[in-house]
Amino acid sequence: MEMVNGYRCESCADVALAKRGLDPAKGNQSSFERAAEDATKAGLTVQPLGVNQPLTTGVRGTLLNIVV
Numbered sequence: 001m002e003m004v005n006g007y008r009c010e011s012c013a014d015v016a017l018a019k020r021g022l023d024p025a026k027g028n029q030s031s032f033e034r035a036a037e038d039a040t041k042a043g044l045t046v047q048p049l050g051v052n053q054p055l056t057t058g059v060r061g062t063l064l065n066i067v068v
Contacts, residue, residue, distance in 0.1 A: 002009050003020035009023075014024035024032070037044045 002015070004015050005021065007014070007018040007023055009015045009018050009024055017024045022034075029037075032049065039046050
């Protein structure tokens with residue numbers, strides 16, 4: 001067992017994850033789950049994937065959001 005970048009590593013695969021800055025204990029998390037967890041730690045609200053919601057700022061109905 002060794003420590004790499006502050007993470008406890010038990011195998012070579014754990015060392016590779018720790019060198020990339022990922023927690024080996026959460027190695028099976030998808031990148032979407034990891035990003036959502038980081039956003040909630042930062043105090044941001046996370047919208048679920050596939051849900052369309054209007055912007056919460058401004059007057060509703062005056063802003064057009066188009067993603068191309």
